[in-house]
Amino acid sequence: MTITNYDPRILKAPHPVPGAPDNWKRFFSFNTDAKVIGIQYIVTSLFFLLVGGLLAMIVRGELITPPADLVDPSVYNGLYTMHGTVMLFLFLFPILNGFNNLLIPTMIGAPDMAFPKLNAAAFWLVPVFATVLMGSFFAPGGPASSGWWSYPPMSLQNPLGHFINGQFLWILAVALSGISSIMGAVNFVTTIIRMRAPGMGFFKMPIFVWTAWAAQTIQLIGLPPLTGGAVMLLFDLSFGTSFFRPEGGGDPVLFQHFFWFYSHPAVYVLVLPVFGIFSELFPVYARKPLFGYKFVAIASFGITFLSMIVWAHHMFYTGTPNWMRHIFMFTTMLIAVPTGVKVFAWLGTLWQGNLRLNTPMLFCLGGLFNFIFAGITGVMLATVPIDIHVGNTAFVVAHFHYVIFNTIGFGVFAGIYHWFPKFTGRMYYEGLGKVHFVLTFIGATLNWLPLHWAGLLGMPRRVASYDPEFAIWNVLGSIGAFMLGVASIPFILNMVSSWARGPQAPPNPWRAIGLEWLLPSPPPAENFQDDIPTVISEPYGYGLGHPLVEDEEFYVRRSLEA
Amino acid sequence: MTAVNPEVQLNHTPGHVKHDGHNMTGFVIFLCSESVIFLAFFAGYAVLKLTAPQWLPDGVDGLEVRMPLINSVVLVSSSFVAYGAEVCLHARKLWRFRAVWLLTMAMGSYFIYGQYVEWSELSFSLSSGVFGGLFYLLTGFHGLHVITGVLLMGLMLFRSFKPGNYDKGEMGVASVSLFWHFVDVIWILLFLLIYVWQ
Ligand code: HEM
Ligand SMILES: [Cu+2]
Numbered sequence: 001m002t003i004t005n006y007d008p009r010i011l012k013a014p015h016p017v018p019g020a021p022d023n024w025k026r027f028f029s030f031n032t033d034a035k036v037i038g039i040q041y042i043v044t045s046l047f048f049l050l051v052g053g054l055l056a057m058i059v060r061g062e063l064i065t066p067p068a069d070l071v072d073p074s075v076y077n078g079l080y081t082m083h084g085t086v087m088l089f090l091f092l093f094p095i096l097n098g099f100n101n102l103l104i105p106t107m108i109g110a111p112d113m114a115f116p117k118l119n120a121a122a123f124w125l126v127p128v129f130a131t132v133l134m135g136s137f138f139a140p141g142g143p144a145s146s147g148w149w150s151y152p153p154m155s156l157q158n159p160l161g162h163f164i165n166g167q168f169l170w171i172l173a174v175a176l177s178g179i180s181s182i183m184g185a186v187n188f189v190t191t192i193i194r195m196r197a198p199g200m201g202f203f204k205m206p207i208f209v210w211t212a213w214a215a216q217t218i219q220l221i222g223l224p225p226l227t228g229g230a231v232m233l234l235f236d237l238s239f240g241t242s243f244f245r246p247e248g249g250g251d252p253v254l255f256q257h258f259f260w261f262y263s264h265p266a267v268y269v270l271v272l273p274v275f276g277i278f279s280e281l282f283p284v285y286a287r288k289p290l291f292g293y294k295f296v297a298i299a300s301f302g303i304t305f306l307s308m309i310v311w312a313h314h315m316f317y318t319g320t321p322n323w324m325r326h327i328f329m330f331t332t333m334l335i336a337v338p339t340g341v342k343v344f345a346w347l348g349t350l351w352q353g354n355l356r357l358n359t360p361m362l363f364c365l366g367g368l369f370n371f372i373f374a375g376i377t378g379v380m381l382a383t384v385p386i387d388i389h390v391g392n393t394a395f396v397v398a399h400f401h402y403v404i405f406n407t408i409g410f411g412v413f414a415g416i417y418h419w420f421p422k423f424t425g426r427m428y429y430e431g432l433g434k435v436h437f438v439l440t441f442i443g444a445t446l447n448w449l450p451l452h453w454a455g456l457l458g459m460p461r462r463v464a465s466y467d468p469e470f471a472i473w474n475v476l477g478s479i480g481a482f483m484l485g486v487a488s489i490p491f492i493l494n495m496v497s498s499w500a501r502g503p504q505a506p507p508n509p510w511r512a513i514g515l516e517w518l519l520p521s522p523p524p525a526e527n528f529q530d531d532i533p534t535v536i537s538e539p540y541g542y543g544l545g546h547p548l549v550e551d552e553e554f555y556v557r558r559s560l561e562a
Numbered sequence: 563m564t565a566v567n568p569e570v571q572l573n574h575t576p577g578h579v580k581h582d583g584h585n586m587t588g589f590v591i592f593l594c595s596e597s598v599i600f601l602a603f604f605a606g607y608a609v610l611k612l613t614a615p616q617w618l619p620d621g622v623d624g625l626e627v628r629m630p631l632i633n634s635v636v637l638v639s640s641s642f643v644a645y646g647a648e649v650c651l652h653a654r655k656l657w658r659f660r661a662v663w664l665l666t667m668a669m670g671s672y673f674i675y676g677q678y679v680e681w682s683e684l685s686f687s688l689s690s691g692v693f694g695g696l697f698y699l700l701t702g703f704h705g706l707h708v709i710t711g712v713l714l715m716g717l718m719l720f721r722s723f724k725p726g727n728y729d730k731g732e733m734g735v736a737s738v739s740l741f742w743h744f745v746d747v748i749w750i751l752l753f754l755l756i757y758v759w760q
Contacts, residue, residue: 101758114584182595190588220591224599232606232699241605241688241695249614251693261602 002526013271030124032116034101034236035423036125041098041266042416044126046495048090055083055484060481063474065511068464076464077145078137078166083149084172085133086482088266089177091403092404094126095412096273097184100212102423105187105208106516109197109533111526114190118183125180133173134227136166147462152244156237163238171234178227185219188212197515197528199535199549207296211276214300215269218307222262222269229258231424253319259478260311267403268307272300274411278364280345282419282513283540286353292345296424301339310335316384317391332382343372359433360418366441367410374402377452392462394473395455401448413440413491420498421505425522428502432494440486446480503556507559513541514550518555520562531555587736593744600748603700604755610692611759619690623758625697626680633676634753637708639747640669644739651732656722663719663735666742670712679707698758704752707745714738 014203026036027043040284050468059079062070071079101119105112125441136143143166146154155167192213233255241246244255249429283290290296312320312328320328346368355361377399380386392398413436420428459466466474508517519527533549541548549555611617618624647662649748683703686694707742 115588174719181593185593186588186592188583189591194584194587220595221598224595225602228602228606230601234693234694235699239688241699242692243610243695249616250608251613254609256607257609258602 002362003479009263017495022520027419030120032120034105034116034119035523036527037119038098038103038421039127040123041090041094041101044130045091045098045307046095048086048130050488052083052091053488053489055079055086057479057485059083060478062464063466064478066466066468066471066517069465073464074145075142077147077391077462078143080462081144081147081170082444083135085144085174087404088148088270089174090126090133092408092412093177093181094387096215096270097122099208099273099277099412099419099438100184100188100216100417102419103193103208104191104212105428105513106422106519106523107209108192108195108200109515109535110191110195111529112530113187114194115187119187120182122180122187125176125183129173129176129180132169132176136169136173139164139166139169141165149256149263150233151259152233152236152255153246154562155233156245158237167237168234169228171237175227175234178223178230179217179384182223185216185223185355188216192481194249195548197532197535199307203297204407204535204538206276206292206295207279207300208273208276210271210297210300211279214304215272217301217304218265218269218272221308222265225258226262229255231261234256238493253315255317256318260314261308264314265307265310267400268303271403272303272407274367274408274415275300277415277418278346278368279342280514281360281364282349282353283542284418284510285358285364286350286548287356287542288349288353290345291348291351292341293538293540296345298338299338299341299420302341303335306331306335306338313382313387316387327417329382329384336379339375341515343368345374348461350389358417358430360414361427361438362437363410363414363417363440366376367407367435370402370406370410370444374399374407390459392456393463394451394461394470397461398448398451398455401444401451406444406448409444411438413437416495418510421509421518422516422519422521422523423504424499425505426498426502427505427509428498429494432490436487436494438492439483439490443480443483443487446483447477448480449478450474450480452531507556507562514539515549518549518552518559520559524562528555531558585733586737587721589740593740597744600704600751603696603703604751607696607755610696614692616691618693619686621685622693625757627757629676629680629686630757631755633673633680634749636669636676637673637749638746640666640673641743643669644742648732648735648739651728651735660719660722663715663722667712667715667719670708670715670742674705674708674712677701677708697710698754700756704745706746707748711738711742711745714741 030422031037031040058071059076062068062076062079068076074375101113104110115520137555141158141160144150144155146157146167150167150170156164158167192205192209207528220455232241232485234251242250244250244252246252279290280297310328310332312324313332316325316328376393381390381396381399417428417433420426450473452475454470455461457470459470459473505521507519507521509521510517515528515533516523518533531554533555534550537548539548644663644666647659647666650656650659650662681698686697688694688698715738718738721734
């Protein structure tokens with residue numbers, strides 16, 4: 001095994017520690033400890049990653065041959081709609097809220113979130129809207145089938161005339177998810193503003209906290225319009241209004257504006273915390289301070305701001321007037337600036353660093369590599385003439401999966417491995433982790449890289465059957481997808497077995513700098529309790545030799561004794 | 563492991579983070595977010611009004627303004643009354659606070675009643691084209707906020723009878739009163755949009 005770099009004497013024989021599943025019952029209760037809630041979020045969302053992944057397997061199974069032979073085309077529509085919705089609303093959003101719960105309080109030295117009960121309530125809404133969304137499968141007429149964006153007039157179809165139908169449940173679930181996210185966002189932002197440890201000015205906060213704050217700001221501004229749009233859609237579908245019904249004088253494109261005003265920034269809600277994870281991990285595993293810390297911090301809010309004014313780039317081909325296209329093309333390209341600042345900061349951090357290639361670092365490097373690629377296809381798509389050609393083709397599917405899975409998903413895995421010892425008190429198995437990484441990287445590349453070609457050649461997305469000339473790309477894609485399915489096996493094995501009986505983790509196995517690493521693994525309830533440290537230096541002081549907090553030795557010793 | 567070195571402990575001045583006192587921050591953040599949903603509805607209203615092929619449903623030629631204007635005056639002045647109540651509470655004149663607070667509630671309830679009367683006299687419905695839908699959606703959504711506000715005020719009134727309720731500050735009353743001002747400002751915008759801009 002390659003777990004090195006910490007005192008082997010600490011590697012005691014496995015015995016139950018507080019984070020271990022031996023007191024697993026609290027994970028099924030209305031617990032208000034952010035660390036319990038964080039794990040609840042993460043485990044729940046990993047379960048839904050499997051559900052969404054299973055749906056994706058069926059979708060890819062269908063696409064492995066040109067004709068629609070595995071499932072009926074109308075079933076296919078339901079499958080990809082539910083796949084996208086599950087992955088976004090039940091996997092990515094909740095898992096990142098899990099990270100927020102684990103990391104924000106421990107990184108800023110707070111005992112808990114500002115509103116612990118609200119926090120627990122926000123989490124318990126997840127199973128509620130998950131049930132509603134899954135109920136969509138059993139609704140008369142089948143699940144919602146108009147794609148995850150639910151554009152009218154498609155989403156207003158209700159041929160069987162039942163009041164409760166798949167689309168109805170889908171809208172309800174999305175609205176509930178919005179409420180839960182707003183509750184979370186209020187909590188995270190308040191915690192960051194009000195509960196930082198003494199001495200932790202804004203420019204001493206770790207980048208993850210910056211990015212979480214920037215991302216939650218988007219939730220606060222973007223979710224209300226989406227909810228508003230969803231309410232109007234629900235009224236159109238069920239109560240006879242015609243906001244978006246052209247036959248009643250309404251405007252279907254207005255819905256697209258509501259939808260994308262949130263859903264474009266939403267991708268930044270997802271990717272910003274992953275930028276945070278990259279910024280936390282690269283310095284640790286390169287043993288160097290984060291290059292350009294202040295710029296990276298400020299760039300987060302630059303992204304928040306710009307992400308709000310680019311939404312119509314999803315509408316270049318839906319009757320958007322030319323002047324509007326130009327404005328949005330320009331703003332979209334602008335967003336490459338703060339994003340580029342971050343990419344260069346990471347590259348600068350890695351440059352001549354003393355790289356340690358363990359599983360979290362591998363996922364980070366893979367994620368960064370994929371993100372640069374996704375950024376290039378993104379700028380292509382932002383170019384109106386290109387987008388008019390490849391909009392709504394497999395190229396778009398390839399692009400956004402490069403962001404959403406190959407970058408965000410990778411970042412999430414990196415974060416899970418990196419902080420696993422901290423919050424479970426156990427080490428994961430490095431060998432299994434590397435197998436997971438290799439399978440994931442090859443699978444993901446094989447899954448989505450070929451789809452770029454299919455799209456450029458003109459294969460439309462959201463179709464169950466296609467012209468045989470695209471077959472080769474789709475066969476490759478499906479093989480990649482099945483590999484990703486297989487990749488979940490080492491991951492699950494690793495997580496379950498190491499959590500149950502992995503070697504006990506020391507407080508700081510990676511020799512990382514940060515308040516969370518001054519706590520025992522797993523941290524006790526209320527984290528630092530009454531001894532909240534006073535922060536005296538900027539984060540990421542690798543190789544600089546100065547302490548992060550006053551009396552650092554005291555905290556280090558105390559964490560070792562626990 | 564050895565025991566903690568006492569010297570290390572001595573140098574150390576432990577920090578403290580209070581658990582409470584964040585309520586107002588959280589509530590203000592929430593209100594900012596809530597205001598965006600109204601802004602979205604307002605923007606939708608404006609866009610549809612400017613572009614819809616047929617705005618008013620057949621047989622409808624505008625809204626009556628007199629009744630809603632009276633209603634608005636009552637609601638907007640109730641904001642000042644609520645502020646008055648807060649001043650009384652601040653001066654520890656508890657009974658006067660309760661009376662003035664109750665007056666605010668009465669004015670809020672009058673507004674809801676007025677809205678109800680207006681709705682019941684209108685000749686168009688939720689499904690009467692884009693205008694009908696937007697009218698009921700906007701006024702209804704705002705009305706829900708007014709009802710919530712009145713209920714919250716009732717809760718605060720009830721709590722004012724609990725002994726020692728204000729020992730830890732007047733956060734509840736301050737938040738509800740802030741909410742009430744919020745509901746009023748939204749109404750002013752809504753009134754301009756729907757009734758004045760015809
Ligand atoms: C196991 C890995 C995955 C596979 C094999 C996969 C495959 C697919 C396929 C085949 C489609 C439909 C393409 C079409 O339009 O014809 C799709 C759509 C989509 N996927 Fe994935 N996906 C995977 C993971 C993810 C993840 C992790 C996310 C997000 C976090 C995600 C989000 C989406 C979204 C948002 C859509 C669009 C749905 C829609 O069109 O309404 N996928 N995926
Ligand atoms: Cu976008």
